Amino acid sequence: MNGLALHDRPSDAAASWRIALPHSAAAVPVARALVRTALAEAEHGADSDTAELLTAELVANAVEHTPAGDAPIELVVELRPGGCQIEVHDHDPVPPGDLTRPSAGDPDPWQEHGRGLLLIRSLSSSCGHRPTEQGKAVWFRLAVIPPQWRPRQS
Template sequence: MCRLSRRLGRADLRAVPEARRELRELLRHWGRPGRSETAELLTSELVTNALVHTDHDAVLTATLGPGGLRVEVRDFVAHRPRVCVPDADDGTHGRGLALVESLADAWGVRPHAVGKAVWFELGAAAA
């Protein structure tokens, strides 16, 4: 089992490409290039949401095991995110969780005593 854990500074959007790079390194030997690209995209969405929609730090955790990949981004705000239907005039805003919902094998929100964790999974067996 391989694991990545990284603290993300409050509103530091430079963390998004850094998180993608670190995840890419973790997945380098996974042997699932299409799944790795999807993992990077979905991780970017969760990290961006945590940094843009909260005024707190966040923590990224990615775990790669025999069954696949689980990525979790924990923040310290209790407000639960919701999947939005993006407005065509809104550019790329509002599409993050819709992408996660459509591309991940599973995803959800887990409450914590302080805040929540938004997570997704990509199975090793999926194409």
């Protein structure tokens, strides 16, 4: 599948997008842009900055930790009444590190890597992974920010 496609939505999704991304670092800014655009166009109440950051982490992990090949990575964005769910699908069935509880010890502050799953666990309302027919999907959810907590637009 090439390009962006609105696909059949789960019953609780207000809007849903799926896009095939290249298995390269170029996928990260494309994924961030799609999430930013989806949240802005739908005037959705989830925090766009956090959604972009966590999406970038998932896509970067998929590029770095799965074997390169002809199979693309897929990004799925679902906007729901209570928030959004973002998934990254890849063709490696091996699950990511533990998304549900902290790993032993803190990340080394001098290393460039090792904080992605910590960010996802800390900033999302929930996260996890599931097997798919072609590999796995790693996902996170963000709740809608109540209007009174949103920054005022000038």
